[in-house]
Amino acid sequence: MPARKPKEAALGAAAAAGVATAAAAEPPRRDVEELIAKIKGKDENARTDAWVNAGRIGAPAVEPLATVMADPDLETARAAKRGLWKIVRRAGRPEADRERKAAVAELAPLLEEGHPDGMRREVLWMLSEIGGKESVKPVAALLQSRELREDARCALERIPGGHSLKALQAAFDSVGDDFKQNIVQSLRKRGVDVEGFPCVKRKPTKETQVKPLA
């Protein structure tokens, strides 16, 4: 993962997304540091308490947690991922659009090239839940990634509104033939039929090696 200072990342992302930074509502920096320290610690109860309560820290913890998701210790990485999800779910609550936008602004840059695919896949699904039109461009860019395009397609399918639909329509022309059916499925789900691409969902493809008894 490229080295990025949390503060720089927060400011840069917020500016890029054209939203107010979360700085005004930011919790003390020591809250983020304490969260990360507990998640990287060896006490599993303290670690669990930390990720369970990460939602209250919100956007400023997004990038630091994402960094820890690449930790070689499985439980540490898992706790970071779960903490990130807590932030996403809390930011999506009603009447919290400012928090949602701040979290989205932090998540979007994590889709950039150079971050681990596993983390980017997770972020795509997070944006599928709380992303709006501001998320469409970075998500749509990953339709060109062989590893991540299916998750990106799913995210666009779920993000409501005209921007995501237009991105899917544009993708139909830009993706390879081996992925057009996937895009067509999302378009169908969004109410747009594409001629010449009948649904293949019931077409069997995988044969067993097991033989019937004589």
Added chain:
Amino acid sequence: MTERARVSRRRFLVAAGAAASVPYFVPSRVLAAPGRTGANDRITVALIGVGGMGGNHLGTMMRYRDMGEVNIAALCDVDEQRLAARIKDTGPGVDPYRDYRYILERKDVDAAIIATPDHWHAVQTVHACEAGKHVYVEKPSSVTIEEGKAMVAAARKYERAVQVGSQARSAKPAHAACTYIRNGMIGKVHKVTCWHGRNAIGGTQPDTPPPPRLDWDLWLGPMRWRPHNTAYYHGSFRQVMDSGGGNIRDRGAHVFSTIRWCMDADGQAPVTVETKGTANTKGIYDCPPEMEVVYTFKDPDWVVVWAQPGDRHTNYPDQNNDFGMAFYGDQDTLILDRDGTRYAPPEKARSFQTPPGGVEVYKMDRFKNDNYEFGSNEYNMNHKEDWFQAIKTGRRPTMDIEKGHQTAVMCILGNLSYVLGRKLQWDGEKQEIIGDPLANRMLGKPQRHPYHL
């Protein structure tokens, strides 16, 4: 071509059967002579998913086959080792498949029994209905609200009998409790509490390449892709929110079905759902080890509390029975162990006789189980019998998909409130969460191509 000539043989026979007011089901292969039970009356079934409960279903179908009432045409599983073993158990004349869609292409298959992990239930049920198959699908019927709605729509559009495997609706203990409660013997019920053992903590092993015997892509199916890990399967899929949803979606789908039956509440939805739960401290399993969900219902007003572990109000304290329910009426209380399948209710309910003019509750008891013997499988046979009769008569099965969906709604919303960390206001008519747009976004989940509705 004349109009008559354009009517297929099958359609003609169906129409003729219906016109004569006799069961309209005609098996795919041949038509039986009236009143004669023989090979011609057999329903040809295929089983999709033959591990765990799928093995139990296979056992019931083999009993039916022995009785001359069912043909078993095919078995399907994504685990080749398990598939081979089940084919061996079942004997000659049964075709193995890895991909269930081959089964749906077969014209000779009348019905499918689906016992795959939960995340496959809806897609396979909808596809089977579209292919003209009747369906018995394991509970919970779906993992999202959107899936459940699609299942109901498919069953209705294609006029298929879709039975959900909450088999207490065909079990003697649950029937006795239902009859007792519906006849007002404990008064007006204002609260039902459930207890269940904790969800598991675990799944700490690292990801590995999938073994050659397992088609990981097909196992995942509609779910988002993830690296293979043995913690996800086979039985342990229950402990993962995406695939199993923990015990509230497993046993909860049984218990809530029985509660809704006893309360005569199949048409009623909760208006609020609020969950508190603890967090899993390690491993892949992500369901809350302990949780409490409070569901409120209006008109009539009552409450359901699902609790893990909750207070164990069992009638059988000397047995290792880890779930059940207690009905609190304004005159008395009734405790029912498990989901009302394996354990008899208290004597007062067991010996109750419906008075003249009282409420009679539908009962399927072709296969008798007079002594409530622990471990009896007769309720599984009776639940299949109900399904077969629904197929043959065109009526809806006792645990029709619409009721199964309404039950699954409770399981799904209970978990969703936990995941989101907030109380949900539910509009059962519109099947929407009120005032929470991002929670509504989670009533469905995008599915991987091509394993989608």
